Amino acid sequence: MLIISKKSLSSREMEGIEHRSVEVNGINMHVAEKGQGPVVLFLHGFPELCILALSDRGYRCVAPDLRGFGDTDAPASVDSYNGFHVVGDLVALIQALQVEQVFLVGHDWGALIGWYLCMFRPELIKAYVCLSVPFLRRNPIVPTVDSMRALYGDDYYICRFQASSEAGKAEAEMAQVGAEYVVKNMITTRKTGPPIFPKGEYGTAFNPHMKQDLPSWLTQQDLAYFVSKFKKTGFTGGLNYYRNLNKNWELMAPWSGAKIKVPVKFITGELDMVYTSLGMKDYIESGGFKEDVPGLEEVITQPGVAHFNNQETPHDITNHIYNFITKF
Numbered sequence: 001m002l003i004i005s006k007k008s009l010s011s012r013e014m015e016g017i018e019h020r021s022v023e024v025n026g027i028n029m030h031v032a033e034k035g036q037g038p039v040v041l042f043l044h045g046f047p048e049l050c051i052l053a054l055s056d057r058g059y060r061c062v063a064p065d066l067r068g069f070g071d072t073d074a075p076a077s078v079d080s081y082n083g084f085h086v087v088g089d090l091v092a093l094i095q096a097l098q099v100e101q102v103f104l105v106g107h108d109w110g111a112l113i114g115w116y117l118c119m120f121r122p123e124l125i126k127a128y129v130c131l132s133v134p135f136l137r138r139n140p141i142v143p144t145v146d147s148m149r150a151l152y153g154d155d156y157y158i159c160r161f162q163a164s165s166e167a168g169k170a171e172a173e174m175a176q177v178g179a180e181y182v183v184k185n186m187i188t189t190r191k192t193g194p195p196i197f198p199k200g201e202y203g204t205a206f207n208p209h210m211k212q213d214l215p216s217w218l219t220q221q222d223l224a225y226f227v228s229k230f231k232k233t234g235f236t237g238g239l240n241y242y243r244n245l246n247k248n249w250e251l252m253a254p255w256s257g258a259k260i261k262v263p264v265k266f267i268t269g270e271l272d273m274v275y276t277s278l279g280m281k282d283y284i285e286s287g288g289f290k291e292d293v294p295g296l297e298e299v300i301t302q303p304g305v306a307h308f309n310n311q312e313t314p315h316d317i318t319n320h321i322y323n324f325i326t327k328f
Contacts, residue, residue, distance in 0.1 A: 045108020068237020269305030
């Protein structure tokens with residue numbers, strides 16, 4: 001689930017969170033839920049797990065662990081993590097909530113899945129607040145990972161994550177440094193530009209300047225919670241999302257050139273590794289993003305903030321979400 005640090009929530013806000021398992025699309029999905037009112041569906045990224053903000057502002061906040069993460073089932077096959085399956089989980093969850101529409105918030109992989117959901121089933125989404133990952137325009141000729149490899153080479157992190165779970169190469173490299181190092185290395189990075197791994201090892205990976213002390217916005221308790229879940233499940237489920245990028249490129253062919261027409265607010269940090277690579281900054285600022293997403297109403301770039309803006313600036317993000325969705 002998309003996590004806003006427990007540190008940012010009062011003990012009162014932490015109370016009353018209900019946890020349950022919902023049968024969706026052939027799997028059991030763990031869901032955390034709090035509040036009453038219109039539903040806000042929160043989708044997390046990698047290597048995260050839940051966000052429950054806004055429940056004290058008149059909203060019913062619903063935060064699932066996506067398939068392969070946390071306490072949700074993790075199917076064995078790589079293909080089980082393609083966009084169709086993951087969106088199918090969310091459609092089934094919305095139906096299980098017995099509502100016609102939801103407000104949607106997504107970060108990182110949750111953001112990308114959110115774009116798919118808006119593209120496939122726009123009638124289910126009142127408005128979308130997207131964090132970090134803008135809409136990815138489909139190249140009609142070159143598959144997604146192939147284009148990334150052409151830009152940054154075989155050691156670009158997404159290319160390195162392509163090693164199959166059967167071979168276990170990426171998992172083995174992560175095992176060498178340990179789950180705590182991997183999670184801390186990803187979440188605390190402030191390095192801009194494309195993450196390029198050292199050859200043959202995980203090494204310093206996303207964060208060559210990682211400090212021993214945690215930043216003020218990440219508590220040891222939060223880090224320990226993330227680590228405990230990944231020690232239990234491993235990283236294969238999360239990596240399998242990356243291993244389906246080319247498969248998703250194939251599956252999305254019928255939607256090539258499709259426009260996202262639901263109302264959208266996009267929030268990123270100026271130090272975000274996504275914003276500062278793959279030509280994203282130019283795509284956003286030059287008008288390409290608005291061309292692909294006619295429903296885009298606002299773009300917020302947070303000064304001095306990196307990729308995990310939902311954790312680094314939780315109150316700011318919560319206010320941005322609230323101020324947007326109250327318009328609808």
